[in-house]
Amino acid sequence: MAERIDPWGSGEVQDYRRLMTDFGIEPMEPYREAFKANRYIRRGIIFGHRDFGRIADSILKKKPYVMMTGLMPSGKFHFGHKMVADQIIWHQSCGASVYVCAADLEAYVVRNIPLAEAREIAITEYLTNYLALGLKPPFTFWFQTDYKVPYYRLRDMMSKEVTFNELKAIYGEITTGKIFSAITQSADILHPQLSGPQPTVVPVGVDQDPHIRLTRDIAARMAHSYKMVAPSATYHTFMSGLSGGKMSSSNPASYIALTDAPEVAKKKVMSAKTGGRATVEEQKKLGGVPDSCSVYELCRYHLIEDDKKLEEMRAKCESGMIMCGECKKNCAGLLERFLIEHQKKRVEAGRQARKLVEELR
Amino acid sequence: MAERIDPWGSGEVQDYRRLMTDFGIEPMEPYREAFKANRYIRRGIIFGHRDFGRIADSILKKKPYVMMTGLMPSGKFHFGHKMVADQIIWHQSCGASVYVCAADLEAYVVRNIPLAEAREIAITEYLTNYLALGLKPPFTFWFQTDYKVPYYRLRDMMSKEVTFNELKAIYGEITTGKIFSAITQSADILHPQLSGPQPTVVPVGVDQDPHIRLTRDIAARMAHSYKMVAPSATYHTFMSGLSGGKMSSSNPASYIALTDAPEVAKKKVMSAKTGGRATVEEQKKLGGVPDSCSVYELCRYHLIEDDKKLEEMRAKCESGMIMCGECKKNCAGLLERFLIEHQKKRVEAGRQARKLVEELR
Structure with missing residues (x-):
């Protein structure tokens, strides 16, 4: 795989x-x-x-x-x-x-x-x-x-x-x-x-x-x-930008920040560019194209560690078994969980970071 | 003056x-x-x-x-x-x-x-x-x-x-x-x-x-x-070089170092370029040209502090009263005295310099 x-x-x-x-x-x-x-x-x-x-x-x-x-x-x-x-x-x-x-x-x-x-x-x-x-x-x-x-x-x-x-x-x-x-x-x-x-x-x-x-x-x-x-x-x-093209700090719509509010981040996923076809019918027949999908990419780079689960995501897409809306919801769920957990950790990490830098002086 | x-x-x-x-x-x-x-x-x-x-x-x-x-x-x-x-x-x-x-x-x-x-x-x-x-x-x-x-x-x-x-x-x-x-x-x-x-x-x-x-x-x-x-x-x-042209660190004949042995320095003065004329007769008649003389320059920049004495040196030269050989000897004497005195001071100064730099660390 x-x-x-x-x-x-x-x-x-x-x-x-x-x-x-x-x-x-x-x-x-x-x-x-x-x-x-x-x-x-x-x-x-x-x-x-x-x-x-x-x-x-x-x-x-x-x-x-x-x-x-x-x-x-x-x-x-x-x-x-x-x-x-x-x-x-x-x-x-x-x-x-x-x-x-x-x-x-x-x-x-x-x-x-x-x-x-x-x-x-x-x-x-x-x-x-x-x-x-x-x-x-x-x-x-x-x-x-x-x-x-x-x-x-x-x-x-x-x-x-x-x-x-x-x-x-x-x-x-x-x-x-x-x-x-x-x-x-x-x-x-x-x-x-x-x-x-x-x-x-x-x-x-x-x-x-x-x-x-x-x-x-x-x-x-x-x-x-x-x-x-x-x-x-x-x-x-x-990684590509969420709407295709380059992921760039100067274009907030192109990326999800690790400090984005989970609700904001989820919305970005829901409106991200995918490898979906022009119509549902077409997608059911031909399947989607995960290699052109920024949602798949987010999972492949970050959100899905287990190769089997990632392969499952790809297979469902390519076979036309899942449409983009549902797939995005799954990804948004994973993202939400990650961000909530990460942002909790940031509280203590933030204090630690400042202390580390102060100690440099 | x-x-x-x-x-x-x-x-x-x-x-x-x-x-x-x-x-x-x-x-x-x-x-x-x-x-x-x-x-x-x-x-x-x-x-x-x-x-x-x-x-x-x-x-x-x-x-x-x-x-x-x-x-x-x-x-x-x-x-x-x-x-x-x-x-x-x-x-x-x-x-x-x-x-x-x-x-x-x-x-x-x-x-x-x-x-x-x-x-x-x-x-x-x-x-x-x-x-x-x-x-x-x-x-x-x-x-x-x-x-x-x-x-x-x-x-x-x-x-x-x-x-x-x-x-x-x-x-x-x-x-x-x-x-x-x-x-x-x-x-x-x-x-x-x-x-x-x-x-x-x-x-x-x-x-x-x-x-x-x-x-x-x-x-x-x-x-x-x-x-x-x-x-x-x-x-x-x-300052000009001792033989005319530029005084340059890369040409030891062009300068007198403050660490030159007095005997060496004196010799450099004795062979320095002056504003003298082609012949003694001519010089007696026309006088020398102190502004083209590296020996005069050395005195003007460094060796003669008293303006009256410097003016005397210039006047004697321009009027043809003194020839370059004698004038060089006077300058060499002043130089020798300066260098002997300076090089004595360098002994303690050298230790002080090294200590100063060590304390920077």
């Missing part, structure tokens, strides 16, 4: 395949069996990697490794972000030392979000949800504009190793602020190795690969001063 | 005048009388300024102000550098809070000097000589790669306010490392005002003016987050 819901089955096949061949991202397939407990790996949502071998080795042999991720403190924390949170938490459960960076410099430079506001968003949206979802202290959390000297020094030294043209190729229209932000991002990924080389994995969407490649290059170029292992990465496919 | 040894009397008249009219540097003339105790101001070596009014006001009314300067930790500390050191010390005697930045990031990025080596040079060459010349603790001293979070945050925020084209216009061929270094330089100048606006003076050679202008612009652009006074600057003319 895992094969059937492979991301290659989706409309974006060509793109993902091309990305992999063009840039040398390896397929995740060889690791699927060993790490099938992870829903995203098992279902092919995490479809590719670079150097995951050394991470797999660390996990299986219980050797130390680092899981590093950055968050952009802007907007609401939605189910697209939850996918990354789940991966952080999974790596922590596998023995990783967790490093989470609040990219407040990037938010300031690229999106004009004042640092104080970025700090609040990082605490109340990201950190609180991470904790409520199961991330456990201790882990390393930092703001790009409020950290420690060895980090800033690494960043400064790295600036010497990156050409302007490389940055331009990756980021397109580049500004001085973006250059600072980009180099900072590489320092975010590499600085856990200031105390010595360590396998490091960065779970990302495939659009982040150019930056991963740059950071891998920089790690090698820093050999004159620091011994660092090139960071590994895993690549996941993106 | 001060008029006669005005820098406009030198061969570079056109350039300095043009710089002033083109870029709006004001002449120092109105402040010459009030600050005639300062040899460089009195002799027109400090010939121009921007917003020196608010510094003059601070000095005369004994209000707080900041003297900020940066040092490039590479090569030997020579008499060209002493000119800046004397200005730092003068401002300290006038009541300024002194801020001295060791630009180790710049040395690393632009000249490929490892940070550890830059640190040693900053201590043994610069800081030791500053102290031996009379700079008194407490003052603020820092390395660009080893400072404090509010400084790095200011720098990060400033990166948003500077366009790539501005940097290109100032620095020509620009690299990512140079961009970091340039923004850092502005943060060096402005960060003393993190705790509140304060008049700040930066004594520089006129070649540094584009950077001063940029930093003044940035100060204004940061108004949304920080209230900062645009930094003032004073501009001095450069």
